[in-house]
Structure formats: C-alpha cells, structure tokens
Amino acid sequence: MSATKGLEGIVATTSSISSIVDGVLTYRGIDIDDLAENATFEEVIYLLWFGKLPSQSELEKLQSDLNASSAVPAEVIDQLKLYPKGANSMAALRTAVSSLALYDEEANDMSPEANVRKAIKLQAQVPAIVAAFSRIRQGLEPLASKGYPSIAANFLYQMTGKEPDKIAIEAMDKALVLHADHELNASTFAARVTVATLTDIYSGITSAIGTLKGPLHGGANEAVMAMLEEIGTFDNIVPYINGKLERKDKIMGFGHRVYKNGDPRAKHLQKMSQELGKITGNMSWYDMSIKVEELVTGQKGLKPNVDFYSASVYTSLEIPRDLFTPIFAISRTSGWTAHILEQYENNRLIRPRAEYTGPVNQKYIPISQR
Numbered sequence: 001m002s003a004t005k006g007l008e009g010i011v012a013t014t015s016s017i018s019s020i021v022d023g024v025l026t027y028r029g030i031d032i033d034d035l036a037e038n039a040t041f042e043e044v045i046y047l048l049w050f051g052k053l054p055s056q057s058e059l060e061k062l063q064s065d066l067n068a069s070s071a072v073p074a075e076v077i078d079q080l081k082l083y084p085k086g087a088n089s090m091a092a093l094r095t096a097v098s099s100l101a102l103y104d105e106e107a108n109d110m111s112p113e114a115n116v117r118k119a120i121k122l123q124a125q126v127p128a129i130v131a132a133f134s135r136i137r138q139g140l141e142p143l144a145s146k147g148y149p150s151i152a153a154n155f156l157y158q159m160t161g162k163e164p165d166k167i168a169i170e171a172m173d174k175a176l177v178l179h180a181d182h183e184l185n186a187s188t189f190a191a192r193v194t195v196a197t198l199t200d201i202y203s204g205i206t207s208a209i210g211t212l213k214g215p216l217h218g219g220a221n222e223a224v225m226a227m228l229e230e231i232g233t234f235d236n237i238v239p240y241i242n243g244k245l246e247r248k249d250k251i252m253g254f255g256h257r258v259y260k261n262g263d264p265r266a267k268h269l270q271k272m273s274q275e276l277g278k279i280t281g282n283m284s285w286y287d288m289s290i291k292v293e294e295l296v297t298g299q300k301g302l303k304p305n306v307d308f309y310s311a312s313v314y315t316s317l318e319i320p321r322d323l324f325t326p327i328f329a330i331s332r333t334s335g336w337t338a339h340i341l342e343q344y345e346n347n348r349l350i351r352p353r354a355e356y357t358g359p360v361n362q363k364y365i366p367i368s369q370r
C-alpha cells in the first residue's frame with residue numbers, strides 16, 4: 001500500500017456536476033466560457049442543483065425562494081455582534097454558518113426535499129451573513145435583502161446600503177458564475193467527506209468553509225491583493241517578484257493542481273479587471289497584475305489561476321480585501337450544496353487508508369521506566 005501525496009490524480013468519486021477535461025471546465029456539460037458570457041448566477045445555481053438550465057418560471061421560482069429564505073435568524077445576527085473586533089472574516093463566516101443549524105428545525109431532516117430547502121437557505125443566507133459581518137464591524141446595522149432577483153445585487157446592497165450600479169452587479173454576478181463549482185477541489189471534497197457520514201448539510205458547508213479559508217485554496221485571492229499592496233509601486237515589481245522566485249517562495253494566485261496550461265476562468269477575470277480599471281480610472285492594480293503575470297509565467301511557466309485577477313476585480317468594486325474569500329464562499333456554496341445533494345443520493349462512507357510510516361513492534365513502557 002503506497003500513498004499518493006495530496007491524492008494527486010486520484011479519482012475519488014463519480015459526479016455529474018462539473019468536469020475538467022483537457023483544461024476545459026464545464027458545469028453539467030456547458031463550457032464555463034459560454035456560462036461566463038451568457039448565464040446569471042441564479043441560472044447556474046439551478047443548473048448545478050437540478051442538472052439543467054431553468055425555464056423562465058423555474059428561474060423566477062428559485063429567485064423568489066432565495067429571497068424568501070434570505071433572512072438570517074436574529075440569534076445569528078446577535079452572535080455576529082459578539083465576535084471579537086478584527087475577527088478573521090472566514091472564521092466568522094464558518095462559525096455563523098455552523099450556528100445556522102441550531103435555528104433550523106429541519107437541520108436534521110434528511111429527506112431530499114428538506115435538503116433542497118436547506119440548500120436554498122444556505123445559498124440565500126451565506127451572502128447575508130457576509131454582508132452583515134461587514135456592516136457590524138463598521139458599527140452599522142445589518143440590512144435586510146432588497147428582494148432583487150439577483151444574489152449579486154442583494155449582496156452589494158446589503159453590504160453598502162446603496163443601490164448597486166449595473167456594472168457592479170454584472171461584475172459581481174460574473175465572478176459568482178466563475179467560482180460556482182470546480183469538480184473535486186479541496187473544499188468540495190471536504191464537504192463530500194463530511195456528509196458521507198450522513199451528517200447534516202450545515203456540517204458539510206461548515207467543513208467546506210474551513211477548507212476554503214486556507215491560502216493554498218480560496219484564501220489565495222486575499223493573499224494576491226496583500227502581495228500587490230506590498231509591492232506598492234510598478235518599479236518594485238521586478239525586484240520583488242525576482243526575490244520571491246529566488247527564495248522559492250510561492251507566488252499567490254499562480255499554479256494549479258489540475259490546470260497546467262492555464263485556468264480557463266482567469267481570462268474572464270483578467271478582462272473584468274481591465275474593464276473595471278478603465279471605468280474607475282485606476283488601472284494600477286491591473287497593470288501591476290499584468291507585469292507580475294509576465295514575470296512569473298516567463299520565468300516559472302506558471303499561469304494565473306482564478307484567484308489572481310479576482311483580487312483586482314474585487315478591489316475595483318471597493319470590496320475590502322478580507323471579504324474576497326467570503327465572496328468566493330458565497331459563490332461556491334452553490335457547488336458545495338450541489339455536491340452534497342449528489343453525495344446523499346448515492347452515498348457510501350468515504351474512508352480511505354493511510355500508508356503507515358511509524359515505528360513497529362513497540363512495547364508499552366510503564367511511566368516509571370520512561
């Protein structure tokens with residue numbers, strides 16, 4: 001029995017939700033490029049959960065169900081107010097989502113209908129929690145959803161208290177489409193492992209959020225922005241990146257376990273980053289990103305992943321850096337819940353083996369003789 005480090009290349013489940021074949025990402029067989037150009041996030045949620053694009057009436061029903069389920073229990077909002085000032089935003093989200101289960105009478109109802117209802121609640125309430133956390137720490141009261149037919153629009157409103165403009169809604173919606181699902185990534189695997197014990201959907205999403213938080217996964221988008229801010233000026237890019245490469249430091253937002261010839265989502269985010277830079281009149285983050293890419297790709301052959309240009313996109317939308325990963329979680333809740341529903345449908349406990357490398361033939365030594 002020999003282990004494969006990081007389970008690289010191991011096929012651990014079957015799934016009909018999303019696929020990566022020859023560098024092409026599809027949701028339910030539809031190319032991400034097609035979805036990024038044409039679909040709304042709500043259409044993608046429906047597609048991921050139910051396996052087909054919704055009709056107009058199915059879409060409207062989903063939009064209305066999401067709005068009807070978007071109120072976060074008052075107890076959870078009260079808890080958010082008690083979190084330490086300066087709490088890590090992903091830790092806050094993980095804790096709040098875990099506590100949602102305490103206030104949902106259906107939390108342990110494992111019927112497929114109840115699980116779909118819980119998926120809707122989670123998809124509606126995760127953005128509301130992120131927005132509430134953002135406001136509470138600024139000393140502001142959380143806002144109820146405005147009931148827009150769009151998670152992107154409601155989230156921007158609930159975060160800022162302002163009517164979001166069309167460009168911001170479109171950019172946020174596209175970012176949500178691009179991050180929605182990604183085959184058996186680390187957080188989705190964590191969600192599937194968790195619910196394969198037949199525990200509840202809230203436990204699965206809590207595991208997933210904790211997993212996404214890490215800088216090798218969703219946490220990379222914040223780390224990219226931290227890096228760009230640390231670089232500071234265009235002139236500092238070359239010495240900074242060369243220094244990192246010489247020290248063999250990882251450059252956040254580059255490389256991928258599955259894509260070796262580039263992440264198909266990155267080009268959409270790059271384009272958005274450029275367009276938003278033009279609109280805001282501040283091209284500096286985009287220009288710096290392009291230069292960093294030129295150096296890292298040129299010297300290491302590493303291509304940007306989904307997290308690289310999302311950093312400058314969210315910055316152009318005036319979103320605080322530490323909300324980038326929570327926004328990733330808002331989007332990926334759709335994929336996590338789709339995978340959880342799929343896991344429940346055809347479940348088997350996920351319990352791999354470990355290759356033992358410790359000592360053998362040891363004896364218990366009484367404490368007095370140690």
Ligand code: ACO
Nearest residue numbers: 215216217218220249250251252253254255256257305307
């Ligand atoms: N910067 C510098 N070198 C890198 C980078 C990077 N970002 N990524 C990979 N490498 C190098 C490694 O040092 C290693 O070199 P070596 O063979 O000389 O030791 C080689 O490329 C292979 O890298 P691994 O880390 O073994 O690749 P793995 O498949 O385990 O990791 C990962 C993939 C975690 C994404 C990695 O590329 C990385 O750490 N990237 C930076 C973090 C990041 O952007 N994460 C977001 C990923 S996308 C997502 O989760 C949404």
